Amino acid sequence: MKEHIPGEIIRKQMAIVDEQTEERLDQLLQSFLKDFKERNLQENGWPKNLSAYTASKVAVSTYTRILAEKYPTSCINCVRPGFAKTDINFNTGIVSVEEGAKGPVMLALLPGGIPTGLFYEQTNPSTFE
Ligand SMILES: NC(=O)c1ccc[n+]([C@@H]2O[C@H](COP(=O)([O-])OP(=O)(O)OC[C@H]3O[C@@H](n4cnc5c(N)ncnc54)[C@H](OP(=O)(O)O)[C@@H]3O)[C@@H](O)[C@H]2O)c1
Numbered sequence: 017m018k019e020h021i022p023g024e025i026i027r028k029q030m031a032i033v034d035e036q037t038e039e040r041l042d043q044l045l046q047s048f049l050k051d052f053k054e055r056n057l058q059e060n061g062w063p064k065n066l067s068a069y070t071a072s073k074v075a076v077s078t079y080t081r082i083l084a085e086k087y088p089t090s091c092i093n094c095v096r097p098g099f100a101k102t103d104i105n106f107n108t109g110i111v112s113v114e115e116g117a118k119g120p121v122m123l124a125l126l127p128g129g130i131p132t133g134l135f136y137e138q139t140n141p142s143t144f145e
Pocket of ligand 1: 096097100102109123
């Protein structure tokens with residue numbers, strides 16, 4: 017997370033997952049919107065480039081962990097598909113759509129009882145660091 021969110025306070029607040037995290041995450045995203053509108057992103061520790069995209073992805077990772085804690089009998093994970101050739105990058109990705117879909121499809125089809133609250137790099141479990 018350190019390479020994506022420069023602000024230490026924001027990073028720390030997103031890293032702890034407890035019963036207050038959902039509310040704290042919502043407040044953090046509201047503060048992102050405020051800083052975005054007021055053009056204060058960099059001063060307040062948000063990323064300079066692709067700020068909304070990056071903040072949303074870090075939030076999804078945190079939210080994955082919140083949901084996994086909240087619903088321990090479900091399998092709730094998030095996944096990065098790799099740099100896949102799709103509309104989002106004007107087809108400049110380096111892996112095919114089929115390759116990119118492998119991770120999400122694999123996670124969707126795994127049987128119950130698998131690890132939950134994880135971040136996957138394509139088909140491999142990774143860390144939220
Ligand atoms: N491709 C990559 O290299 C890459 C890498 C890392 C992460 N990801 C993530 O993987 C996910 C899928 O990306 P992709 O590569 O498949 O991108 P994509 O081909 O551009 O597809 C994005 C999808 O999101 C839908 N969408 C966009 N804005 C929406 C909105 N406001 N409300 C509802 N649906 C909306 C689009 O619907 P329409 O087709 O109707 O517009 C489209 O189906 C994204 O979260 C992306 O950030 C992708």
